[in-house]
Amino acid sequence: MTIPYYEVLAFTSRPFAGNPAGICILEEWLPDDLLQKIAAENNLAETAFFVDRGSFYDIRWMSPVVEIDLCGHATIGSAHVLFQHLGRRGNSLTFQSRSSGELKVDRVDDRLVLDFPSRPASPCEAPPLLAQSLGAQPKEVFKGRDYMAVFERQEEVATLTPDLAQLSKLDGQGVFVTAPGNDCDFVSRYFAPSVGVPEDPVTGSIHCVLIPYWSKRLGRKKLHARQLSPRGGELFCEDRGARVGIGGTAVTYVEGTVHLPDN
Secondary structure, eight states: OEEEEEEEEESOSSTTOSEEEEEEEESSOOOHHHHHHHHHHHTSSEEEEEEEOSSSEEEEEEOSSSEESOOHHHHHHHHHHHHHTSOOOSSEEEEEETTTEEEEEEEETTEEEEEEEOOOOEEOOOOHHHHHHHTSOOSEEEESSSEEEEOSOHHHHHTOOOOHHHHTTSSSSOEEEEEEOSSSSEEEEEEEGGGTEEEESSOTTTHHHHHHHHHHHHTOSEEEEEEOSSSOEEEEEEEOSSEEEEEEOEEEEEEEEEEOOOO
């Protein structure tokens, strides 16, 4: 059995930057344990698997250890493969996900723009372990799928060296930190060791939370963001009310074939 495979760098226009996503093109779904083994073997933050259903594509995402409910960079990577390598015509794609419903991707000039659900987080009292694991005290803390820790300056976010073993003990998928940007509207970093991602290079899904927060705080619908991981990435964001727009570029790094045993 063979599976067409690509590795795409999302939210960047250059090699060795952005967030690498594995993209597997399936004719039909394989057993869940086999999908998880493929994602573990790829050892990237996420691997996307999609199946062509004619007018839309079923899509799922897996980290090296668990299935993910929503992933931005691997969805942009899937759209990039469809447009750039598989000859998909037009400028709009529709993906259907298990946990997050219908997701659209539009091609706008040289960018791919995700249409994702807005997921505002709620203010919460920070558990003591949060500041302890981050090694710094945030100004504000919010909770949704993840903890969101808000700091006052970009430099505080850039210089954090969290204790990942301690951070993984928190409830929730992970922790993202954010602050106003020096040359953009806001910056962030994301740590999710409990799902096999010590630090994610660039994370589309956390911007479902960040966009409504920063849009309200700054009083603007369109925002420019950077993720300050070592690889780095750039996102062009829009608050659309119940939805958010998350735009970026992508480049192909690997094109090949996954070989699996027949039984």
